[in-house]
Amino acid sequence: MADEAPPQQIKPLTFKLRKPVEAHGEKISEITFREPTGADIEAAGLPVNIDFAFDPPRIEFDARKMSAMMSVLAAVPPSTIRALAPKDWSTCAWGLASFFIPDLV
Numbered sequence: 001m002a003d004e005a006p007p008q009q010i011k012p013l014t015f016k017l018r019k020p021v022e023a024h025g026e027k028i029s030e031i032t033f034r035e036p037t038g039a040d041i042e043a044a045g046l047p048v049n050i051d052f053a054f055d056p057p058r059i060e061f062d063a064r065k066m067s068a069m070m071s072v073l074a075a076v077p078p079s080t081i082r083a084l085a086p087k088d089w090s091t092c093a094w095g096l097a098s099f100f101i102p103d104l105v
Contacts, residue, residue, distance in 0.1 A: 049062060
């Protein structure tokens, strides 16, 4: 066990926004998310649902939980996430989805 490499640090994910939004009294044109933790899932809920009854499995977002998670991970108020353009919200959600999909291999 002493020879194991330390866990790889995940870089924050930054997305350019098609439409700027306000966060903490300032207009922002990009949003950065840190890697989630188990505590974040406990607080916001699991924002991605996977239905293995389909082939390939169906992936769906719980919009309320994903919005809450985005707010926590970006350290912005919920109003900032609610103000995102639909395409920006979707781009961010899909970018974050891989954190919540299990490695099954």
